[in-house]
Amino acid sequence: MKLYECTFEATGTTENAKVKIMFEGNGTIDLDMISLFPEDTWKGRKNGLRKDLVQLLDDMNPGFLRFPGGCIVEGRTLEQRYQWKKTVGDVENRTTLINKWNTEFSHKLAPDYFQSFGLGFFEYFLLSEDMGAEPLPILSCGIACQFNTGELVPMHELEPYVQDALDLIEFANGSIETPWGKIRNDMGHPKPFNLKYIGVGNEQWGPVYIERYKVFENAIKDKYPNMIIVSGSGPFPEGEYFDYGWEELKKMNVEIVDEHYYKNPKWFRENATRYDNYDRNGPKVFAGEYAAQSVAIASPDNKNNWECAFSEAAFMTGLERNAEVVHLTSYAPLMAHEEGWQWTPDLIWFNNLASYGTPNYYVQKLFATHRGTDLIAITKDGKPVTGQNDLFASAVKDIDKKEVIIKLVNTAANAQDLKIDLKGKKLVSKGVALTLKSENLTDENSFESPKNISPKESAVKLKDSNIQINIPAYSVTVLTFKMK
16 A cells, blocks of 8 residues: 655635546556645644644643543444554554444434544544643443444453553553554654553443453553553443442442433433532542433434533532542533534534534533632532522632632522622632523524623622622623632
8 A cells, every 4th residue: 555645725715625536547546545634733733633623622621531432432343343453553554444323323324434543542642642631542341332232252252352451551651662662653752641541441331341341450450550440330320230330340449430421401400419429438430421411312403502501510510519539521422513423412513614612612611721729618508509599509729820719500590699708718809700691591502603602701809708799590600719
């Protein structure tokens, strides 16, 4: 196979252009892996990523990047699972694979949907590094998607799958003298990626998962005792699969358990206290996939509407209040093309020319860019603010930025006047309020109005250690005060 490259300058802009390659003469030519890239890419990387898409992601200041995704890891069958070793090395030599989502849902069939792996594990590691985010790769544990075939690798044939995990750690962290470290070096990255986390399986459940997970954990910990392994509790946030998975994983004293929840907006509001009573000495939680569903799980009619977004914000105050239990969180799915999607809702939407963040995106961004370093209790009548009068709240201080940050979510149809007593904390009297709001539960952002719902900044004053503030109906507000 031979790689050919050329550059040309576009003479116009159109959303749906076509490239035609024409040949003259007689003979046989096989073409594979035809790609077009702008010269102006994210961080100027050759054949790199679209600047506008990664900028939206980077603007969230992500703490980690989970890749390559969820169910795509498993594949419809084991043969069609995601195999990271086929996604590194020279791009032109990477093996294509039919995508799991090609015919998953009848509402959006794409039978010719293949993955070229032009974006592979090496590129995911580079993206993580460029954004200053911890890489979190998820690997097959020898079980095909249990919503599809549920095909199992026999236990006595599991070794190659385990070796893939060990080799991935070597690829990411090994010296250039090791076999897989050398491949990383040959790809232009002699420096290790400093991988700290690795996930075993996505939404697997039952005894078949637990027995396979144990083999992975033993092998990984034996060779890399400091590697943090992410396990999973299945596809649902409650029920038989969930209870069994947690019971068994807790017996094993695992480090982090991945929980997923795709539920209606009301569920998110009602579950702001979900982690209040989790065992502080037990496994930590990774809220690995969550998004409010405006219609139903997997419905093509789900919308990224404002009710979903502020309901997620209400839930997230509970995640923040329980940060000693919930160590990682991520909305899912991350991105969707206007014409090439199967699952809704999604955090960021794009077409061939433009992109925009949804109201859910701005909720995530507000929380992610105002994380803080230490929790502060914020209470009403001595109890955490978890829905009293349809109000939700959490608070943190950031010792690095010397700030106190308060997050307030009003899920009521009416505005509320609040008095917040900061109990003598020494703060600068003038602060900043960032507010997301809309009077209509069904409002969305769009290509035509990408910032219809986006943060608006205003000043807020402190008087005698008190904040007097009016919180609009259906709103998310972040207050920030500098510490003296």
